[in-house]
Amino acid sequence: MRLETMVHQLREDILSGTLAPGSYLPSEDVLGEQFQLSKKSVRKGLEELVNEGLIVKKPKIGNMVLKPGEGSGRTSIRFCYYPEVDQEIDMAALLDMFERKHPHIQVKRMTMHTDHYADQAIEFMEEQMLDVVLLNFYDFKHFHETSRLQMLMEQPIDEAIYPFLNRAFTIEGRSYVKPFSFSPVILCYNRRHFQEAGLAEPDSSWTWSDFYRAAEVLSKNGEEHKRLGFFFYPYSNNRWPLWLLQHDFQLQRDEAGQFNFRSEPFTKSIHTLKELFTNEYTAPSLVFENSQDPERLFSEERTSMIVTTYFRLNQLKQASFEYDISPVPYVETPKTLLLNVGIGISSQSAHKEAAKLLVDFLTSREAQMFMRNQTLSIPSVKEAAQSERQNKQGEPKRYQMFREIMPSYRYYSDMNMKRSQLTAMVHHLKLYWAGLETASNAIASIEQALNQELE
Template sequence: MLSRKNEFLIRYQTLRDDLRGEILSGKIKPNEYILPENTLSQKYNISRVSVRKVLAELVEEGLIEKITGKGNRVTIPKDGLPVKEKIRLAWFSTSYELEIVKEIIGKYNASQPFAEAELSIIPESSYMESITQLIEGEDGPDVFMISDSHFRQLLDMGKAHLLHPYLSDKMDPQTDSYPKLYELFEYDGQPIITPFLFSPVVVCYNKRLFEQAGISGQDPIHNWTALVDTAKSCTKDTDGDGRIDHYGFCFSSSPHRWPVFMLQNEGTLISDNNECNIDNRNTIEALQFCLDLMYKEQVSPIYSHGSEYMAEALFVKERVAMILSTYYFMNEFRGSTMQWNVCPVPEQKSEGTLLLGGGLGINKNSQRLKLTESFVDFMVGTEAQTLIKKLGCTIPALKHVAEDDSLLDWAIHPKNYNVFQEIMPYTRTLLELKMNTSEFDLLRNEMQLMWMNIEGPGEACGRIVQLINERRAQVMDSVSSKELQ
């Protein structure tokens, strides 16, 4: 339990930091008056004497001036602040958006008289571990990019409490964005992070290889049968040496790819009673279809890999006609001479695909929370989101920018860029699949023999069900034991 002294200090510092943040961010503009002393006293539950001490600090700093009979007015220091208030932003090293983010930071810094953002790049291999260690060591960034995969990792680490929940009021989920994006970052049933960008999983196809195979029509891969037929038409041994030179499709065993087929077949990984049920008929059918693409139909390279980069690399080399990919990875295709486009994933028993995305997490221990919140507001504002759209393929979270066709550049974007709009209603997040990151890691490892066609889906899934349910039972026993202590 906090002592009264500590509680007072927290309220005192909160008042000071809130006022400074609102002034430095421009929320309260020069020549505007801050709230009266008695209002601040009631709002922050501290005495008027303490309020006056906070105001005196701001006067000393040159941020406000006391106007007799009127109150306290925001002012601009004649010589500016000795040092601009720094907002520390962290980003992971492999992000395609790094150069765009640097440009956004430049725009932000140019617009702020009192604040500036500073970018730190952290290796992807240890990104969340580094972020959490820095925050717990009280040297963390004020705000950091966090993908939905990073967020699930943070939940598994039991570190969600390190986040300061913040949803920017500059972007309403219902009217200004897409409600589904907020489900990517839910904790205890509530979203706690402002989305920044996103992408559903779609099919990328090579237009030249399609034309050479005589593939035409609006939707040549509308279901699994059509996908196989189209892939067969594009799979060719062009020089007659017995080797396939162009495959029709490239399957990826990445957990960000293969579950798309499971969703289309109404399969599941975890049942409603929270037990692993990957051995259900619909999921096994979907896994068998994935295997058939490689081993029976022979329209995909027989090479088991979990890397999302491999399929994209083969696609850029024009060795495969179709891949499952995201708008994020479409940035790989920039500068390529190939002609390509996108279309929705095929449906089977139902429509279904995965939704991936990234948001802006705020460090709960930041000493400048209000200022950091205003920076997040800027990042999801029109200017910053427009740069995301104009300079890359990843879709910005701000709806009117995401759907603004005047920002499309055919040297960057696919002709069917807007297909995401028809896909969004049936997207699913990985959180909805109800497996944590360690369980997905187990899944990846235990499926390797199956992807090599050494064992069948039924055998692999039966073993996985036992392993995961045993692990979940152990966790429940451990929790119960702690509660009894």
């Protein structure tokens, strides 16, 4: 810890100009006394600064400070994140800002497809090919559920970040991921369509019955112009579990210790979803295979309502019509899924100090305010999230609604479910929703699949 303190302080003094280029660091003896370190430890720390190109050793003279970026070496760290983050959070611009502030650090950017993202990240970390990783709550739970939390370095909790976001990445009092951005699942609607139909706009009182009535009125099936009342992509684990949550489903075992899915909340949930898929006023969802289809159809005014997130609103910033957002309709009690994205540091990283600088920057007020002003994504830092955006273009009037509905936020883990269990269920539910399997047979297949994991 004392060695890290010495390196950090010297680095910051060099980068801030407190130690000017051409000047010399205090002698190794003085540094050892100042930071209570042995001469061997002092030399190890100074070698790190040499590798970063911040100082150069002058034989029989001392350690001379270089102008940042002037040294022959730069520390390279590998940062992996989801491909859509460049659009949703403007990650490329943020990383450019970081490199300008820290010219001795180069961020090598890696993107990986969402499918098997966590497994690929783990593989890269094991091979020491990854220093920093962006993880959503779903993928973080994969680390937890597969006993790989030790691969993530513990991080201090940032009090400027919403506490409920910090709690999601904290296990047994230890925080492994620093929250970066978040979004509830929300309803988005075309205001002009509602006005033309003479309908009141959605609000927090809407139940699914209100929703269905509006969808029927909003849909158009004329020969020249067809429009859906509602559309959503059902197969994402960030969407369909919403209906399980709203029907108060809890995964439980029977007296024999086996999983049982024949409870009323579960059967009602999957039946409600099937009705949604087959309703003539809502989506022919089985025709579409892309998770970005809802926003694309909405921007083309082919559908009046979609279930989406603040992240995906970034695809609507250039919409030619006025839209707004509302809480998703509810069954008995308002509930919605919360998506939470944070930044982890590999415990195997050879450049932990540089990795920490990147994480601290991305969660700093500067970076978080940039996110707020340049995108429609919600920053994790409370001050930034609740600030007014400088450029209002493309921002829904009810943007700050996320603050009102915080009590309704839930994770899939609140249903006592694991990530792997959600994934195992989807295939069998698809067959049922497509009419290729009965509800009873689909439930039996799900029970068989999940109970096999217990053996």
